[in-house]
Amino acid sequence: MMEFDQAQAQLAEAAGALTRRETLPLAQLAGRVLAQDLQAALDLPPADNSAMDGYALRAADYAAGRKLPLMAERIYAGLAPQPLSPGHAARLFTGSLMPEGADTVIMQEDAHEADGSVTFLQAPTPGQHIRRRGEDTRAGEPLIAAGTVLQAAHIALLASQGIAQAQVYARLRVGILTTGDELVAPGQPRALQQIYNSNGAMLAAMATGMGAEVPLVLHALDDEASLKQAFEQLLQACDLVLSVGGVSVGERDLVKPVLESMGASLVLWKVRMKPGKPVALAQACGKPLVCLPGNPVSAFSVFTVLVSPLVRRMQGRRDIFPATPLVALRTERTRRDGREEFLRVQYRAGDFPELHPYRNQSSGVMSSLPWADGLARLPYDTDIPDGTPVRYYDYRLWQR
Numbered sequence: 482m483m484e485f486d487q488a489q490a491q492l493a494e495a496a497g498a499l500t501r502r503e504t505l506p507l508a509q510l511a512g513r514v515l516a517q518d519l520q521a522a523l524d525l526p527p528a529d530n531s532a533m534d535g536y537a538l539r540a541a542d543y544a545a546g547r548k549l550p551l552m553a554e555r556i557y558a559g560l561a562p563q564p565l566s567p568g569h570a571a572r573l574f575t576g577s578l579m580p581e582g583a584d585t586v587i588m589q590e591d592a593h594e595a596d597g598s599v600t601f602l603q604a605p606t607p608g609q610h611i612r613r614r615g616e617d618t619r620a621g622e623p624l625i626a627a628g629t630v631l632q633a634a635h636i637a638l639l640a641s642q643g644i645a646q647a648q649v650y651a652r653l654r655v656g657i658l659t660t661g662d663e664l665v666a667p668g669q670p671r672a673l674q675q676i677y678n679s680n681g682a683m684l685a686a687m688a689t690g691m692g693a694e695v696p697l698v699l700h701a702l703d704d705e706a707s708l709k710q711a712f713e714q715l716l717q718a719c720d721l722v723l724s725v726g727g728v729s730v731g732e733r734d735l736v737k738p739v740l741e742s743m744g745a746s747l748v749l750w751k752v753r754m755k756p757g758k759p760v761a762l763a764q765a766c767g768k769p770l771v772c773l774p775g776n777p778v779s780a781f782s783v784f785t786v787l788v789s790p791l792v793r794r795m796q797g798r799r800d801i802f803p804a805t806p807l808v809a810l811r812t813e814r815t816r817r818d819g820r821e822e823f824l825r826v827q828y829r830a831g832d833f834p835e836l837h838p839y840r841n842q843s844s845g846v847m848s849s850l851p852w853a854d855g856l857a858r859l860p861y862d863t864d865i866p867d868g869t870p871v872r873y874y875d876y877r878l879w880q881r
């Protein structure tokens with residue numbers, strides 16, 4: 482059996498970042514992955530300006546109780562000011578450009594204005610209350626690195642630099658294939674021996690939740706022709722194909738022989754993890770194809786911890802493996818089966834955060850899925866006393 486960490490690392494290497502790129506305007510960049518390193522275009526602020534509503538002066542002109550005549554011009558933000566005449570002060574406001582010759586700002590609370598002159602109540606520190614040209618960014622400096630998922634904060638920064646568009650990776654196209662004679666699509670009538678197909682909708686939602694596109698969700702019966710046709714269609718239309726079910730060693734588990742008949746090399750991994758032991762990786766038509774266990778709870782966990790890093794890699798993202806902090810697990814476990822276990826847990830915040838497992842960890846229990854906030858990873862063959870710190874895989878990080 483393959484160690485979980487090794488399987489995770491190897492899967493993340495199954496493909497590189499997409500080569501397809503597109504250039505999009507600011508309004509369409511939220512959530513997209515930057516494909517180029519961006520440098521600052523401008524010094525920001527572009528010129529020295531006032532950090533206060535107040536008065537600009539030369540510090541050398543200040544003396545206790547001295548009246549300075551005011552320049553006739555009141556310098557509002559957005560105005561290009563006249564130079565400051567010697568021995569004068571100028572009225573200005575937050576964001577107003579500093580007039581040439583002025584080196585200091587005194588805030589209006591420390592000033593008394595009357596009859597076209599101003600007196601200051603406090604001695605200024607020379608140079609105070611000025612935002613200096615370039616103190617925020619300097620033209621040519623690195624601004625945002627390739628591989629960053631652009632959020633409102635990055636978009637604000639680009640806009641402040643006057644950058645109206647950026648090059649991003651194309652959206653990753655994920656194709657999904659569910660398999661099984663027993664499955665019916667939700668919304669259709671169902672016979673006693675049938676169950677509803679939950680994996681198709683679930684995996685599509687997981688992929689789109691990560692910012693991918695899902696152009697095709699197909700279902701194949703457990704026969705070779707149906708599987709082969711579906712795989713061909715998916716490999717044509719998508720960058721990454723996920724199939725679920727049909728990959729163990731049952732008589733109707735035909736995914737492996739079908740992929741082999743298509744010339745794909747498929748390696749079946751028995752990963753030392755529970756739920757989810759059988760996972761397979763193939764390369765077909767130059768594209769990665771991952772086969773997940775059919776059980777929906779297993780497929781959910783395997784997608785989260787094993788497949789999501791590959792999705793991030795192909796999307797061009799920099800952070801492939803999110804953090805897994807240690808959090809106290811509030812249960813005790815005796816572990817003897819030689820597989821790491823991923824428990825569905827709720828995270829209880831507080832000064833000493835805790836993880837509480839769902840009461841029934843059987844991999845058939847669908848109701849545990851929306852209940853849980855994430856997965857707690859338990860080492861194999863190790864007894865876990867109550868309160869043991871374990872690695873926590875937060876869905877908010879791992880399913881993004």
Ligand code: AMP
Binds near residue numbers: 660677728729
């Ligand atoms: P398999 O690996 O195909 O033997 O599937 C393992 C278990 O998961 C079986 O009980 C299947 O009925 C169930 N299963 C497989 N695919 C799905 C699906 N798309 N939706 C719900 N259950 C599924």
Ligand code: MG
Binds near residue numbers: 775
């Ligand atoms: Mg099946």
